[in-house]
Amino acid sequence: MEFLTPGERIKKTRKMLKMKQLDLQGEKIRRNYVSMLETGERGLTKDTANYLAEKFNNKAYELGINLNIDSSYLLMSPKDEALKYCMDALNSDITIELINSVIEISHNYDLSDIEGEALLKKGNIYYDERKYSQAVFNYIDSLSKYSEIENNKFDAYLFNKLGLCKLNELFFAEALLFFNKAYFLSKINNDLYTQKHSVYNISLCQRKLHEFDESIEYADKYLFLCEKSTDFINYVYANIVKANCYRDLKKFEDAEIIYLSLLGEFSSSREPTLAYVYNNLGLLYADVEEYDKAIEYLELSQKIRTEVDIANLDSSLISKAGILIKLGRYNEALILINLGIDLANKYSNIEYVLKGYYMLIDIYSETGTIAELETAYIKTLKIAEEKSDYKAILDIYNKLCLMYLNNDMTDKAIEFLNSHLIHK
Numbered sequence: 001m002e003f004l005t006p007g008e009r010i011k012k013t014r015k016m017l018k019m020k021q022l023d024l025q026g027e028k029i030r031r032n033y034v035s036m037l038e039t040g041e042r043g044l045t046k047d048t049a050n051y052l053a054e055k056f057n058n059k060a061y062e063l064g065i066n067l068n069i070d071s072s073y074l075l076m077s078p079k080d081e082a083l084k085y086c087m088d089a090l091n092s093d094i095t096i097e098l099i100n101s102v103i104e105i106s107h108n109y110d111l112s113d114i115e116g117e118a119l120l121k122k123g124n125i126y127y128d129e130r131k132y133s134q135a136v137f138n139y140i141d142s143l144s145k146y147s148e149i150e151n152n153k154f155d156a157y158l159f160n161k162l163g164l165c166k167l168n169e170l171f172f173a174e175a176l177l178f179f180n181k182a183y184f185l186s187k188i189n190n191d192l193y194t195q196k197h198s199v200y201n202i203s204l205c206q207r208k209l210h211e212f213d214e215s216i217e218y219a220d221k222y223l224f225l226c227e228k229s230t231d232f233i234n235y236v237y238a239n240i241v242k243a244n245c246y247r248d249l250k251k252f253e254d255a256e257i258i259y260l261s262l263l264g265e266f267s268s269s270r271e272p273t274l275a276y277v278y279n280n281l282g283l284l285y286a287d288v289e290e291y292d293k294a295i296e297y298l299e300l301s302q303k304i305r306t307e308v309d310i311a312n313l314d315s316s317l318i319s320k321a322g323i324l325i326k327l328g329r330y331n332e333a334l335i336l337i338n339l340g341i342d343l344a345n346k347y348s349n350i351e352y353v354l355k356g357y358y359m360l361i362d363i364y365s366e367t368g369t370i371a372e373l374e375t376a377y378i379k380t381l382k383i384a385e386e387k388s389d390y391k392a393i394l395d396i397y398n399k400l401c402l403m404y405l406n407n408d409m410t411d412k413a414i415e416f417l418n419s420h421l422i423h424k
Contacts, residue, residue, distance in 0.1 A: 001085070001105060003078040010052060010074060011038040017059045017067075024055055049074040082109040090117060096125060116145035120154060123161065130348035132165040139165070156185035156194040163201055167208075170350055170387055176205040196225045200234060203241050212245040219245070236262055236273045240280055247284055255284055272309035275301040279316055286323050294323050314343040314352040321359055330363050337363075354383055361399075370407055374400070381420075 004012060014024065021034040029048060036042040049071035060067035076084070086102045094102075099122045106115035123138035143158050163178030179201045186195035203218035219242040228235045243258035259281040266274045282297035302316040317340035324333035341356035343349075357380040364373035377400045384392040397420065404413035 001101065003081040003085070003109075005040055005078060006044040006049075006074055006076065007038045007040045009076070010034075010044075013056050013069070013074075014038075017056060017063065017065075019055075019059055023059070024052060026051065026055075044075060046071055046075065079109045079111070082106070083111055083114065086111060086114045086118070090114070090121060094121060094125070096122065099125070112145055112149045113151065116142050116149075116151065116154070119145060120158065123158075127161065127165065130168070132168050132348070136162060136165045152185070152189070156182045156189060156191050156198070159185065160194050160198045160201065163198070163205075167201065167205060168348070168350070170354075170389075172205050172208040176202065176209065179205060192225070196222060196231070196234070199225065200238055200241075203238065207241055207245055207248070210248070212248050215245045216242050232265075233273050236265075236277065240276060243284075244280060247280075247287060252284060252288055256281075259284060270304055270308055272304065272312065275304035275309055275312070275316070278304070279319055282323075283319055286319075286326070291323055291327060295320060298323070310343070311347045311349075314340040314347070314349055314356075317343070318352050318356050318359065321356075325359060325362060330367055333359070334363060350383065350387070354380065357383070370403070370409075373403060377403070 014021070021031045021038075024034045025031045029051060033042065037044055037048070053070050053074055056069055057067055082105050086106050089098055089102050092098070099118050102118040103115055103122070106112070106118060119138045119142035123135045123142060126132070126135035126138060139158050139162050143155065146152065146154060146158075159178045160182035163175045163182060166172075166175035166178060179198050182194055182198040183202060185191070186193075186198055199218055200222045203215045203222060206212075206215035206218060219238045222238045223235065223242075226235050226238070239258050239262055243255040246252070246255035246258070259277055262277050263274075263281075266277075268274070278297045278301035282294045282301065285291070285294035285297065298316055298320040302313065302320065305313040305316050317336045321333040321336040321340065324330075324336070337356045337359050341353055344352035344356060357376055360376040361373065361380065364376055377396055381393065381396045381400070384396060397417075400416065401413045404410070404416065
């Protein structure tokens with residue numbers, strides 16, 4: 001995109017209004033002066049810009065055109081015009097194509113603040129589309145661009161977003177590093193918004209890393225910082241993380257007290273967050289082998305999510321399938337698992353894709369054919385390799401090869417090891 005000098009803008013506006021240079025002359029401005037302005041031989045003053053703006057607006061009025069320009073428009077340098085274009089674009093309903101244009105223009109015109117903001121917003125678009133690897137690249141580029149101009153205003157926010165990307169990709173240790181950095185910076189910069197979110201995310205990550213006492217500590221920190229009336233959803237989430245840690249620590253009564261107390265705080269029976277409470281309460285009852293209660297609450301979660309939160313329905317389906325497996329109801333479980341995996345793939349929920357495949361492995365190990373079990377192992381292995389989860393990779397290698405050997409498929413085991421170990 002080309003941006004104009006003041007002279008080029010005068011010429012473009014004049015031609016658009018079908019005016020000659022002579023039409024612009026007056027007491028203080030002659031035709032040859034207009035010519036020098038348009039070629040850049042003379043600089044445009046504010047007084048002259050005011051005079052020309054009035055001439056252009058009057059002519060536009062005669063032609064029935066609503067022009068309404070002022071001196072500031074005519075005085076804009078190419079860099080000023082580029083800045084205006086970029087700012088207008090960033091405040092619109094932005095697309096990847098438009099934002100790429102802003103990044104290119106802001107880079108060419110040395111608008112580093114704008115380029116940093118555009119990269120941040122591009123990262124957010126990819127994050128919202130669950131394209132976490134692409135989001136990470138843009139967040140890192142945004143951090144780098146802001147660092148060049150010593151602007152650290154968005155550092156805490158960006159580190160928190162980087163942590164969320166890694167958390168969604170199941171890289172929990174890496175995510176925790178980013179969240180800790182975000183928490184540290186947010187306290188320095190008095191950024192309460194990011195401080196609250198990073199504290200909650202630290203708690204969530206620590207639970208995933210089985211650091212349960214630390215997770216409870218940070219959940220309590222979040223609950224101290226938040227206002228339940230304005231942060232109700234995150235208030236519920238933090239309480240659930242805390243309750244889940246009690247479940248993990250086998251403190252089932254403490255967990256149940258939290259879940260049941262949350263149920264009484266909802267004003268609607270169709271809120272997605274309520275489904276989250278039902279889901280976890282169902283898992284608690286499964287832990288203590290109260291399977292009828294567990295299924296009851298998971299079906300309540302499933303009902304809400306089917307109606308208003310389809311993106312998280314995979315969790316309800318796969319959680320319920322886990323109980324059906326314990327009850328030996330494999331055919332019902334298979335239906336739910338396959339539906340859950342399809343939804344988890346659609347919404348890029350790697351955690352539940354993996355959980356689903358591991359459940360398929362459990363079922364096919366008991367009742368399935370060798371081909372079905374092999375397919376489940378291979379699909380699980382592919383995800384583990386994409387995550388560079390070497391512990392899971394080694395575990396699947398061992399189990400798959402053992403399956404081959406136990407079924408007199410030695411050649412298949414050797415072929416698998418040759419293709420996966422030698423070339424990795």
